[in-house]
Amino acid sequence: xRLYRALLHLYPSSFWAEYREDLCYAFAERTRGLSGxxxxxxxxWAALTDVIPNAIAAHWEIFLRDLGYATRSLRRTPGFALxxxxxxxxxxxxxxxxxxxxxxVFVRPLPFADPDRLVKLWQGSPDFTIxxxxxxxxxxxxxxxxxxTGMGAYTLRNANLVGLxxxxxxxxxxxxxxxxxxxxxxxxIGRVFTAKDVATxxxxxxxxxxxxxYFGGDPGVIGTSIRLDGVPHxxxxxxxxxxxxxxxxxxxxxxxxxREDDYVDRTDTYLRVVARLRPGVSAERARQxxxxxxxxxxxxxxxxxxxxxxxxxxxxxxxxxxxxxxxLALCGxxxxxxxLACANLASLFLARGAHxxxxxxxxxxxxxxxxxxxxxxxxxxVGVAFVGGVVGVAVAAAAVPLLARLVPSSLPIGEHxxxxxxxxxxAAVFVLLTGFAFGLAPAVRAGRSSALDALRSGARTAxxxxxRLRAALVIVEIAAxxxxxxxxxxxxxxxxxxxxxxxxxxADNVLTLQTxxxxxxxxxxxxxxxxxxxxLEDVRAIPGVRSAAYVTGLPMAMTGGIWxxxxxxxxxxxDSAHNVSLRYVTPQFFATLGIPLRRGRDIAATDTGGxxxxxxxxxxxxxxxxxxxDPIGKRFNxxxxxxxxxxxxxxxxxxxxxxxxxxxxxxxxxxxxxxxxIGYIPKILVVRTAAGAGTLLPRIREIVKSADPEQxxxxxxxxxxxxxxxxxxxxxxxxxLGALTLIALLIxxxxxxxxxxxxxxxxxxxLGVRRALGAQGSAIVSLVLREGLALALxxxxxxxxxxxxxxxxxxxxxxxxxxxxxxxIAVAVALCLATAVVGCLRPALRxxxxxxxxxxxAE
Amino acid sequence: xxxxxxxIDDLLPLPPATFHILxxxxxxxxxxxxxxxxxxxxxxxxxxxxxxxxYRSIARMVEQGLIAEVTRRRPxxxxxxxxxYRVTPFGTAVARAEMRRLSELVRLARACGLKPETV
Numbered sequence: 001x002r003l004y005r006a007l008l009h010l011y012p013s014s015f016w017a018e019y020r021e022d023l024c025y026a027f028a029e030r031t032r033g034l035s036g037x038x039x040x041x042x043x044x045w046a047a048l049t050d051v052i053p054n055a056i057a058a059h060w061e062i063f064l065r066d067l068g069y070a071t072r073s074l075r076r077t078p079g080f081a082l083x084x085x086x087x088x089x090x091x092x093x094x095x096x097x098x099x100x101x102x103x104x105v106f107v108r109p110l111p112f113a114d115p116d117r118l119v120k121l122w123q124g125s126p127d128f129t130i131x132x133x134x135x136x137x138x139x140x141x142x143x144x145x146x147x148x149t150g151m152g153a154y155t156l157r158n159a160n161l162v163g164l165x166x167x168x169x170x171x172x173x174x175x176x177x178x179x180x181x182x183x184x185x186x187x188x189i190g191r192v193f194t195a196k197d198v199a200t201x202x203x204x205x206x207x208x209x210x211x212x213x214y215f216g217g218d219p220g221v222i223g224t225s226i227r228l229d230g231v232p233h234x235x236x237x238x239x240x241x242x243x244x245x246x247x248x249x250x251x252x253x254x255x256x257x258x259r260e261d262d263y264v265d266r267t268d269t270y271l272r273v274v275a276r277l278r279p280g281v282s283a284e285r286a287r288q289x290x291x292x293x294x295x296x297x298x299x300x301x302x303x304x305x306x307x308x309x310x311x312x313x314x315x316x317x318x319x320x321x322x323x324x325x326x327x328l329a330l331c332g333x334x335x336x337x338x339x340l341a342c343a344n345l346a347s348l349f350l351a352r353g354a355h356x357x358x359x360x361x362x363x364x365x366x367x368x369x370x371x372x373x374x375x376x377x378x379x380x381x382v383g384v385a386f387v388g389g390v391v392g393v394a395v396a397a398a399a400v401p402l403l404a405r406l407v408p409s410s411l412p413i414g415e416h417x418x419x420x421x422x423x424x425x426x427a428a429v430f431v432l433l434t435g436f437a438f439g440l441a442p443a444v445r446a447g448r449s450s451a452l453d454a455l456r457s458g459a460r461t462a463x464x465x466x467x468r469l470r471a472a473l474v475i476v477e478i479a480a481x482x483x484x485x486x487x488x489x490x491x492x493x494x495x496x497x498x499x500x501x502x503x504x505x506x507a508d509n510v511l512t513l514q515t516x517x518x519x520x521x522x523x524x525x526x527x528x529x530x531x532x533x534x535x536l537e538d539v540r541a542i543p544g545v546r547s548a549a550y551v552t553g554l555p556m557a558m559t560g561g562i563w564x565x566x567x568x569x570x571x572x573x574x575d576s577a578h579n580v581s582l583r584y585v586t587p588q589f590f591a592t593l594g595i596p597l598r599r600g601r602d603i604a605a606t607d608t609g610g611x612x613x614x615x616x617x618x619x620x621x622x623x624x625x626x627x628x629x630d631p632i633g634k635r636f637n638x639x640x641x642x643x644x645x646x647x648x649x650x651x652x653x654x655x656x657x658x659x660x661x662x663x664x665x666x667x668x669x670x671x672x673x674x675x676x677x678i679g680y681i682p683k684i685l686v687v688r689t690a691a692g693a694g695t696l697l698p699r700i701r702e703i704v705k706s707a708d709p710e711q712x713x714x715x716x717x718x719x720x721x722x723x724x725x726x727x728x729x730x731x732x733x734x735x736x737l738g739a740l741t742l743i744a745l746l747i748x749x750x751x752x753x754x755x756x757x758x759x760x761x762x763x764x765x766x767l768g769v770r771r772a773l774g775a776q777g778s779a780i781v782s783l784v785l786r787e788g789l790a791l792a793l794x795x796x797x798x799x800x801x802x803x804x805x806x807x808x809x810x811x812x813x814x815x816x817x818x819x820x821x822x823x824x825i826a827v828a829v830a831l832c833l834a835t836a837v838v839g840c841l842r843p844a845l846r847x848x849x850x851x852x853x854x855x856x857x858a859e
Numbered sequence: 860x861x862x863x864x865x866x867i868d869d870l871l872p873l874p875p876a877t878f879h880i881l882x883x884x885x886x887x888x889x890x891x892x893x894x895x896x897x898x899x900x901x902x903x904x905x906x907x908x909x910x911x912x913x914y915r916s917i918a919r920m921v922e923q924g925l926i927a928e929v930t931r932r933r934p935x936x937x938x939x940x941x942x943x944y945r946v947t948p949f950g951t952a953v954a955r956a957e958m959r960r961l962s963e964l965v966r967l968a969r970a971c972g973l974k975p976e977t978v
Binding site for chain 2: 015018019022023025026027029030046049050051053054055057058061
């Protein structure tokens with residue numbers, strides 16, 4: 001019986017209060033005479049089957065009835081219903097979309113076996129903590145550590161695929177045989193290469209995308225032979241679509257084989273290393289071990305390994321600080337929106353609750369318990385939140401593809417952000433939070449307030465506490481808007497600063513494309529020169545072409561290619577004070593890219609291997625090595641030869657607009673030994689055209705084809721696109737933040753307007769009395785305005801403080817724009833004040849129009 | 860009267876438990892457990908209302924105005940926990956309407972030649 005009594009609490013509490021004794025009595029009568037263990041079981045069964053289904057049914061009946069009430073009462077106030085739904089939709093939509101991105105970037109497990117144990121190892125030096133690794137150091141790390149179950153290395157290489165159809169440029173990953181098994185992802189079909197394969201021949205594993213696009217998804221591709229840079233490779237496997245490591249653009253994996261002489265030069269760094277932590281070994285312990293190993297190697301090779309340490313990063317930690325902050329900033333912004341939406345919803349429901357005080361009081365007087373009133377109001381707010389949530393999720397689903405640009409491309413994730421169940425669950429939590437938390441407070445107030453009080457005092461019971469709560473809500477709304485305005489304003493300033501940065505070249509009307517010459521076919525410098533000269537001569541002859549040239553890599557597209565410079569008689573030192581960005585170029589490169597020639601001359605066709613070795617350097621190069629001297633004729637060592645400066649050109653932002661770049665050195669395409677420094681072979685054709693010249697591509701294709709029929713063309717891009725892409729994620733982020741800020745302002749404006757409208761209607765009697773006592777309309781307007789603006793000012797002060805803290809946290813994104821930037825703060829404050837004034841104006845004017853007689857008669 | 864007709868139609872068809880409770884209260888006022896017993900006896904044990912079903916129905920029927928609690932004093936020997944209910948005139952009207960609805964259904968079934976014994 002005690003159990004039955006306890007179970008009765010499952011009923012709605014009004015039902016419980018009314019009928020619990022009757023229920024107990026009836027139940028006791030019905031089960032009278034049952035005893036013993038069997039009888040006990042029968043009673044238990046009867047109790048459970050009686051209470052549980054009936055309690056559920058009772059709740060459900062009340063819910064349906066409340067839903068009916070809610071629908072009817074919301075239909076009577078469509079303005080309120082629409083505003084509330086809109087506010088929830090904005091809050092939930094923004095958060096769902098942003099968190100689906102954050103989920104992809106931070107939370108969703110990477111598509112590898114046990115991804116938390118996978119780490120990347122880099123050579124760290126005092127200047128750069130992330131450098132590639134030399135084969136010799138990789139071999140020693142493997143041999144000297146015990147923290148890992150396995151370690152593999154890979155590098156990136158482009159290769160020309162000749163076989164079916166058009167020749168094609170592939171991004172391949174030559175990797176040691178340990179690499180693919182280490183990732184723990186089984187191939188979709190076929191197998192991956194092993195140490196044994198490496199000894200017996202050339203093999204290739206295809207990416208899912210390449211298999212689909214080039215081989216039509218034919219499973220029979222296994223065992224066939226394809227030619228990569230002229231060398232036959234047997235296809236032995238295809239990886240699943242989810243495996244896209246090290247980046248999303250990888251198309252094939254080939255075995256990476258080291259010869260004994262690869263281990264000779266410890267400073268020849270081009271490997272990237274992945275390793276799997278042994279179970280039970282923390283990243284910290286592995287770091288300690290690697291520190292000891294690198295110190296031993298430094299003692300052993302004091303020159304090459306001077307100051308070389310090992311940087312260990314988990315895969316997810318590889319995300320740049322910048323990318324991480326970008327997404328975090330968006331999360332912060334969307335949480336601000338949610339806060340705003342909640343505050344607004346709360347004040348909307350509070351106002352509505354007060355308007356309905358009489359109605360509720362009548363219902364209470366007619367016997368509806370406080371619990372029933374609270375339930376009905378919460379049903380209303382949750383119902384509104386639910387509808388808003390559905391709309392919001394629909395908006396988010398539409399927005400997510402637009403946000404995909406924000407996912408850093410360095411993340412080895414195949415799938416795109418999508419609204420999966422977990423994100424939807426999060427959205428549901430947002431909905432319930434807004435609906436419950438902010439419907440509940442007003443509802444509880446309504447439920448608690450004594451029925452008689454409300455009836456007696458008419459609709460005037462906007463108690464002091466309610467008023468203060470509502471004022472606090474407005475302050476929160478204003479503060480959140482200020483935070484959003486200031487932070488996004490600072491980011492806008494940062495992007496302006498970036499976009500106004502001079503890249504050092506003129507990107508308009510420049511077409512670029514890649515014809516990467518395969519080795520060993522083009523190992524001889526003379527053979528390459530022949531190809532370049534033939535292509536360039538024909539391209540320059542196309543009508544509308546101003547100039548054309550070949551270069552190793554384009555600024556912003558190729559940011560590496562760093563080499564140390566030494567002056568004659570100096571030791572080679574590899575540090576930031578000696579490194580330069582090295583490019584081989586043909587004549588006309590500077591004219592084609594619009595890089596100004598400051599002194600001396602351009603690279604010439606006569607700078608051949610037989611002539612004295614020369615170089616053109618950038619202004620910062622000249623300044624660094626020969627400050628206050630004429631650099632022309634000066635000598636330095638670079639790329640294994642001594643060179644003489646023949647020209648000085650302007651500096652170029654090689655590493656992009658947001659980062660400092662090394663000084664640049666440009667060497668003649670012919671002054672390099674056969675088969676030497678192959679990574680720097682010029683492969684990018686740059687063509688400057690007259691404005692409005694039509695598409696030249698078909699003609700260029702013909703020219704390349706006639707120079708070498710097997711030579712593919714890839715990466716056709718306008719130089720201006722490369723520059724735009726450089727800031728693309730920034731611009732997307734800004735648009736998004738801008739949109740969020742606008743939404744915030746809108747919500748805050750609505751909130752202030754709603755609050756003051758309500759306050760004015762509550763105070764119409766007081767205002768009427770004031771009018772009757774001779775107050776002018778203008779005095780009333782300024783009274784209401786003053787009250788609204790006072791709240792706004794408090795919100796602004798709080799908002800600025802929070803915004804300052806937030807801006808300091810993301811100062812890495814601000815590129816020197818100071819977190820206390822006065823212009824941004826002034827604009828933000830002005831916008832907020834304007835929003836507040838607009839929000840106050842209508843209610844203030846309405847207050848001034850209050851007719852003293854009507855107001856007093858209402859009493 | 861028009862109003863009543865509409866209210867009655869809104870409630871039809873009645874859930875079986877509701878109809879039985881109305882029948883149990885037609886001839887005399889009863890308390891909850893007595894209703895359960897009466898329904899059980901009337902249906903020869905076919906329908907045994909559980910306490911929960913009964914009071915959920917009672918709560919709804921009170922709200923709908925079909926039945927009302929009897930507030931007059933009870934016999935001294937009675938258990939004080941017992942609460943008595945009676946049918947309201949509106950409840951009687953609803954029971955009648957339900958009966959009409961059911962007999963109309965039966966008439967229609969008969970007209971189609973359906974007989975209860977040929978199951």
